[in-house]
Amino acid sequence: MATTRIPPAGPSVPVPAPPAGRRDTAATPPRRRKALTPRSRAGRVLLWTVLALVSAAFLYPLAWLLAASLKPRDEVFDNALIPRTFSPQNYIQVWEQLPLVSWVTNSFLIAILAATLVTASSALVAFGFAYFRFPGRNFLFGLVLATMMLPGAVTMVPQYLIWKNLGVLGTWIPLFGMNLFGSAFYIFLQRQFFLGLPRELFEAARIDGASYFGLFRRIALPLSIPSLVVIFIFEFQASWNNLQSALIYLNAGSVDGFTAPLGIAYAMTKYSPTNGGQGDYQYVMVATLLITLPMLVLFAFGQRHFIEGVATEGRKG
Amino acid sequence: MHVSCPMWRMVWEFENGVPLVGAEVTAGAASAGATSRPKRARNKYNRREALAGYLFISPWIVGFLVFMLGAMAYSLVISFSHYNLATNVAKPAGLKNYALLFEDPKVATSLANTLFYAVLAVPLEICVALGLALLLNRVGRGAGFFRTVYYLPKMTPSVATAAVFLLLLNGNTGAINQALGFFGITGPQWLIDPAWVKPSIVLMTLWGVSGTMVIFLAALKSVPRELYEVASLDGAGPVRKFFNITLPMISGAVFFNVIVLTIAALQVFDQAYLLFWRDQTNASPEASLFYGIYLFQQAFREFNFGFAAAMAWVLFVLILLISLIQVKIGNRFVYYEGEKR
Numbered sequence: 001m002a003t004t005r006i007p008p009a010g011p012s013v014p015v016p017a018p019p020a021g022r023r024d025t026a027a028t029p030p031r032r033r034k035a036l037t038p039r040s041r042a043g044r045v046l047l048w049t050v051l052a053l054v055s056a057a058f059l060y061p062l063a064w065l066l067a068a069s070l071k072p073r074d075e076v077f078d079n080a081l082i083p084r085t086f087s088p089q090n091y092i093q094v095w096e097q098l099p100l101v102s103w104v105t106n107s108f109l110i111a112i113l114a115a116t117l118v119t120a121s122s123a124l125v126a127f128g129f130a131y132f133r134f135p136g137r138n139f140l141f142g143l144v145l146a147t148m149m150l151p152g153a154v155t156m157v158p159q160y161l162i163w164k165n166l167g168v169l170g171t172w173i174p175l176f177g178m179n180l181f182g183s184a185f186y187i188f189l190q191r192q193f194f195l196g197l198p199r200e201l202f203e204a205a206r207i208d209g210a211s212y213f214g215l216f217r218r219i220a221l222p223l224s225i226p227s228l229v230v231i232f233i234f235e236f237q238a239s240w241n242n243l244q245s246a247l248i249y250l251n252a253g254s255v256d257g258f259t260a261p262l263g264i265a266y267a268m269t270k271y272s273p274t275n276g277g278q279g280d281y282q283y284v285m286v287a288t289l290l291i292t293l294p295m296l297v298l299f300a301f302g303q304r305h306f307i308e309g310v311a312t313e314g315r316k317g
Numbered sequence: 318m319h320v321s322c323p324m325w326r327m328v329w330e331f332e333n334g335v336p337l338v339g340a341e342v343t344a345g346a347a348s349a350g351a352t353s354r355p356k357r358a359r360n361k362y363n364r365r366e367a368l369a370g371y372l373f374i375s376p377w378i379v380g381f382l383v384f385m386l387g388a389m390a391y392s393l394v395i396s397f398s399h400y401n402l403a404t405n406v407a408k409p410a411g412l413k414n415y416a417l418l419f420e421d422p423k424v425a426t427s428l429a430n431t432l433f434y435a436v437l438a439v440p441l442e443i444c445v446a447l448g449l450a451l452l453l454n455r456v457g458r459g460a461g462f463f464r465t466v467y468y469l470p471k472m473t474p475s476v477a478t479a480a481v482f483l484l485l486l487n488g489n490t491g492a493i494n495q496a497l498g499f500f501g502i503t504g505p506q507w508l509i510d511p512a513w514v515k516p517s518i519v520l521m522t523l524w525g526v527s528g529t530m531v532i533f534l535a536a537l538k539s540v541p542r543e544l545y546e547v548a549s550l551d552g553a554g555p556v557r558k559f560f561n562i563t564l565p566m567i568s569g570a571v572f573f574n575v576i577v578l579t580i581a582a583l584q585v586f587d588q589a590y591l592l593f594w595r596d597q598t599n600a601s602p603e604a605s606l607f608y609g610i611y612l613f614q615q616a617f618r619e620f621n622f623g624f625a626a627a628m629a630w631v632l633f634v635l636i637l638l639i640s641l642i643q644v645k646i647g648n649r650f651v652y653y654e655g656e657k658r
Contacts, residue, residue, distance in 0.1 A: 037457045047455055054449065055466045061481045061524065062469060064492060068484070077490035121376045128373025132366050144377065147385055149640070153584055153609060154633045157616050157626050158388035158395065165405070181380020212369040241474040243587050248617050261476040265595050268480055274598040281484060288480045295472045303465060306472070310528050311535035 065292070069285040076281045087282070094286040098270075102256040103263035104291065106172075107240055110259060114176035114239040115232045118183050122231060123224070125182040126190035127216045131202065141191075148184045152244075160248060174249045175259075176239070186231045189312065193227040194220055230305045233298055240295065260291040396626035407623075414627035424628065426603065427611040430515070434607065435582035438519045442578050443571065446526045450533035451563075464534070467527045479591035482521050483508070508592060511604035518588050529574050536570035537563070565652050572647040579643065580636055584609050608632060 038044050068076050069090060071083040078084065094100060129141050163174040201223075202215050210218065221228070246262040258266060267284045271277040299306060371378075396414055398407035418424050449467065453460050470478070485492045486507040494504030507517045544562045553561065564571070586609040593605035594614075612632070616625035 037455055047452065051452055051456065051463050054452075055463060058467055058470055058524065058527075060492075061478075061485060062473070064485065065477070065481050076484070077487065079490075079492040079495055125374045125377040128370050132370025132373065133362055134367035134370035135362055137370065140374065140378075143381065147381065149580075150385065150389075151580060151584055151633055151636050153612055154392060154629045155385065155388040156612075157622055157629055158391040159384060160616070161391065161395070161622070162384065162388060164402075178380065178384060180376060181384065182377040187377065212366075212373075216373070237472070241476075243476055243590070244613070247590070247613070251617075261474060264474075264476040264480055265591055268483065268591065269596040272596070272598065275596050284480055285484075288477045292473050292477045295474060296469070299469070299472045303468075307464065307468060307531050310531045 062292075065285055065289055069282060069289045071282055073278070073280050073282055076279075076285070090282045090286050094283045094290075097280070097283050098263065098267055098287055099256050099258075100263070100287055100290065103258050103260045106257065107260040107291070108294075110172055110175050111236045111239040113172070114179050115235040117176055118179035118186060118235045119228050119231045121180055121182040122186035123190050123221065123228060124216070126187045127194055127220050129187070130191045130194035131215070131220070132212075144184050144187055148188075156244075156248070163249075169249065170253065175242070175245050179235070183235070186235070189231060189309070190224070190227060193224050197223055229302070230309055233302045233305060234309060237295060237298060240291075264288055264291060392626045392629060395623055396630050398623050400622040400626075402620045402622065410623060414623045415631075417624060418627055418631060423606060423611055427606045427608045430604065430606055431583055431585065431608040434515045434518065434585060435579055437515055438522055438582050438585075439575060439578045441519060441523060442526050442529055443574060445523055446529035446574070447533050447571070449526070449530045450537055451559075453530070453534055454537045464527075464531070467530060470525045471527045473525070475587040476591060478521055478525065479588055482517070482524075483592060486517055486520075509600040511601040514593070514601050514604040517592065518585065521588050529578065532570055532574055533567065536567040540566040565650075568647075568651045572643075572651045575647075576640055576643055579639060583632065583636055583639070586610060586613065 038047055063081055064079070067081050067083055070087055071078070071090075072085050072087045075084055125144075129137065129144075159178070160174070163169055163177070166173075168174060168177070197220065201219055205215055205219055241261060242259070243261040243265065246259045247265075250257055250259060250262055255263075255266060264284070264287055267287055269275050269277075271280045271284055273279045395407055397410060397412070399410045399413070400407045453463055453467075456463065486494075488494060488504065488506035488509060491504075491507070493507070497504040505513045507513045540563060544566070545558055548558050548562055585607050589605055589607045589610050590613070593599045593601070594610055599605060608628070612625055612628045615621045615628065
């Protein structure tokens with residue numbers, strides 16, 4: 001694996017030419033894929049068959065989810081991918097069954113706050129590390145990277161107590177408060193991007209009398225919209241999916257105050273026959289589908305960012 | 318988020334040759350501001366610029382001091398005390414909490430379950446992800462399509478995955494057992510039979526294996542094609558090429574994934590909570606008690622913060638030890654591109 005770090009967002013992003021020596025050939029691997037595809041027809045057929053089967057396996061649970069959400073209660077478990085009795089009224093009844101509007105609104109607002117805060121703070125910190133020279137900079141950046149290794153379980157308990165002592169339990173602050181301070185992986189990503197910006201730009205602005213913050217605000221930020229978007233959607237997804245924090249900080253509150261993941265967990269129990277429910281799983285499936293859709297939409301828009309972001313994560317090692 | 322060995326090397330490189338003190342303002346450097354400076358002035362810092370740098374990174378410094386370092390120190394103190402949540406008083410308890418860890422059979426059970434899960438899940442995830450990446454790497458056009466399809470489960474929130482698999486894995490009417498029945502196999506009671514608790518979670522994890530796959534795919538793409546051509550000339554078959562070229566060339570990615578997946582597996586929580594622990598009707602409480610679950614219960618359901626903090630520290634040390642062993646083993650096999658220079 002290359003130890004060279006590359007600008008994260010990939011070819012879709014107009015990355016200014018990085019200073020010489022920043023990249024090496026690892027960033028632009030030779031793209032002669034043709035050579036790897038199987039030569040024989042039988043080989044190709046086999047390859048495509050396997051890939052199609054795997055696709056079916058990956059898609060099946062999602063297709064099943066969609067089908068089940070459209071079935072009446074007693075047909076959910078018939079496992080037909082096309083409902084025998086088409087039951088779109090589930091989508092209307094679910095709003096009376098579960099406070100979905102509150103859940104989705106809560107989750108959405110928290111995710112927006114979390115993503116905005118972490119994008120802003122990480123960019124600020126990343127600019128500090130990328131542009132300025134100060135004693136201990138590299139040591140501190142090493143620390144940033146090292147914190148990525150800290151298991152969440154270790155700080156879970158004391159962080160709860162810190163929020164408790166600050167008197168903000170019962171509010172949303174513990175769910176995104178940490179994001180005020182930047183997040184290691186995003187700082188790393190954004191710093192890489194800033195390092196790719198030509199330094200001459202900043203020099204010119206300095207000569208024109210721009211302040212340090214002006215450099216960040218008027219030059220660095222506008223040029224890094226693509227990578228800021230990456231950070232934003234990554235964090236939006238992370239926050240949208242976050243179950244554990246919601247369990248810790250919101251579970252004791254009212255059902256209306258739940259986030260979407262906590263709400264789904266609640267619904268799974270509410271309708272469970274072992275728990276006195278009627279087995280109305282079609283409602284759970286509708287709710288599940290509705291909280292999954294925003295992520296699929298996000299993916300449709302930012303597909304390349306997601307996949308390349310993850311690949312960068314691996315490459316940074 | 319994650320770490321791997323070369324990262325430490327990177328950190329080490331950064332530290333080399335960079336003095337931690339020695340800020341000394343010279344007239345020349347000050348007038349040049351933050352812009353390019355002569356090489357000889359490397360060791361001198363412009364005070365204004367340094368100050369601005371510290372200001373820019375100050376959010377992280379505060380967060381690190383309070384929510385990382387502070388939190389860890391706090392957690393260490395609490396692990397040696399009886400902490401009363403209502404009065405906010407931590408009475409010193411010496412090693413009591415740690416002693417309790419050894420007396421409580423549930424700690425041992427949860428640890429054994431977690432390790433068993435990790436040993437089952439990590440190799441399977443690596444193999445499946447690598448297998449899929451190898452397949453995708455052989456597709457010319459259309460690879461993007463399959464990559465998208467394979468990535469969809471990764472976008473599905475973990476609660477959604479759990480909600481669907483709760484029904485798919487139903488022992489009597491679930492789709493998975495019906496499919497097995499089609500081949501004449503009587504499927505197990507996935508979520509009830511203690512022996513099938515971990516395989517159920519592994520199955521769900523495998524459905525979302527595409528993140529790992531994408532990392533492998535990126536690594537495969539950077540293997541120089543020339544190596545394969547040369548090997549072909551020497552008469553190497555596909556199996557030899559895989560073991561003598563592909564695997565060594567992507568060993569860094571394998572290593573990274575193993576470490577990251579192990580750390581994640583040792584903290585397994587969401588799926589176990591949603592499938593087994595969200596209410597009081599868990600059919601196999603013994604087999605589904607994972608370390609992260611028990612830690613969570615002790616902290617936020619029983620409010621035994623001292624005990625939970627001690628559990629967290631044991632987990633931290635365990636993860637550190639396992640990662641160190643993996644690094645030790647990894648260093649023997651992993652090939653880093655940087656080293657050839």
